[in-house]
Amino acid sequence: xxxxxxxxxxxxxxxxxxxxxxxxxxxxxxxxxxxxxxxxxxxxxxxxxxxxxxxxxxxxxxxxxxxxxxxxxxxxxxxxxxxxxxxxxxxxxxxxxxxxxxxxxxxxxxxxxxxxxxxxxxxxxxxxxxxxx
Numbered sequence: 357x358x359x360x361x362x363x364x365x366x367x368x369x370x371x372x373x374x375x376x377x378x379x380x381x382x383x384x385x386x387x388x389x390x391x392x393x394x395x396x397x398x399x400x401x402x403x404x405x406x407x408x409x410x411x412x413x414x415x416x417x418x419x420x421x422x423x424x425x426x427x428x429x430x431x432x433x434x435x436x437x438x439x440x441x442x443x444x445x446x447x448x449x450x451x452x453x454x455x456x457x458x459x460x461x462x463x464x465x466x467x468x469x470x471x472x473x474x475x476x477x478x479x480x481x482x483x484x485x486x487x488x489x
Contacts, residue, residue: 387422390478
């Protein structure tokens with residue numbers, strides 16, 4: 357169970373329709389559509405649902421998939437994972453550990469040091485440049 361809870365009406369009011377579809381209904385944004393794909397500044401990527409810090413820019417890399425990709429979360433307890441058997445395949449879904457919002461999936465084909473590729477929906481995150489806090 358998530359630590360951060362809102363009613364569905366509050367979620368709909370606080371999120372854009374696309375962010376709601378991804379975070380609350382486990383949707384996926386179209387590849388290559390997120391401005392976060394080209395984000396190169398130093399900073400932190402936060403959950404668009406609750407604001408929890410998820411990924412540091414130092415863990416971001418260009419995976420060529422069309423989605424923002426990271427090799428590790430900012431902290432061990434930032435994200436959670438569960439099995440996803442939709443689309444006739446078995447994948448590992450990644451969600452915000454605070455609000456439970458769907459972020460994307462993690463795959464075992466990323467770079468070192470972890471060998472993981474956290475393939476995230478950009479609409480599920482907000483970016484805060486270093487020094488803006």
